[in-house]
Amino acid sequence: MPETFSQTDRREALGLLARAPAARLAELLPELPAHEVLRAPEIGTVMVRGRAGGTGSAFNLGExxxxxxxxxxHGGEVGHGYVQGRDKAHALRAALVDAMGQADPARVAPILTPLREEEDRRRARIAAEAAATRVEFFTLVRGEDE
Incomplete structure (x- = not known):
């Protein structure tokens, strides 16, 4: 029997699938495996909460x-997909990969590995761009401060 997704692996995979560009996910999973739709892709809103300074009291930021x-x-594994935006095909593919990963994590490695590597490169590029704008401040010692 194949190894199954741990809760942590599944959580990370679902986050990665949600953040992945829809077109890239479609390239990596062009053929949809046989499945039964339990909840057809549907569009809605969720409330986003924030905290002032990351530590203050929570407040409703917006929807x-x-x-x-x-x-x-058809093997019985149930998958769920949630994605930001209005892309129904993206949500369906995310749900399919979730279910496929529960059946056999090795089966989804060819999908998740390139997505993870591309996300890492994207994050590194953004961090490098931000670092390039960093300003170093220094203090001069004035004569009367000695």
């Missing part, structure tokens, strides 16, 4: 549009 879908593979 974000999301699309969700739920499917069942």
């Amino acid at each position: 974000v549009t999301v699309t969700r879908a739920s499917i069942r593979l």
Whole structure:
């Protein structure tokens, strides 16, 4: 029997699938495996909460549009996909990869590995661009301060 997704692996995979560009996910999963739709992709909103300074009291920041879908593979595995925006195909593919990963994590490695590497490169590029704008401040010692 194949190894299954741990809760942490599944959480990370779902986050990665949600952040992945929809077109790239479609390239990596062009053929949809046989499945039963439990919840057809539907568009709605969720409330986003924030904290002042990251540590203050929580407050409602605003609503974000999301699309969700739920499917069942013919092996019985149920998958869920939530993505920001209005892309129904993206949510359906995320749900399919979630279910496929529960059945056999090795089966989704060819999908998740390139997405993870591309996200790492994107984050590194953004960090490098931000670092290039960093300003170093220094203090001059004035004569009367000695």
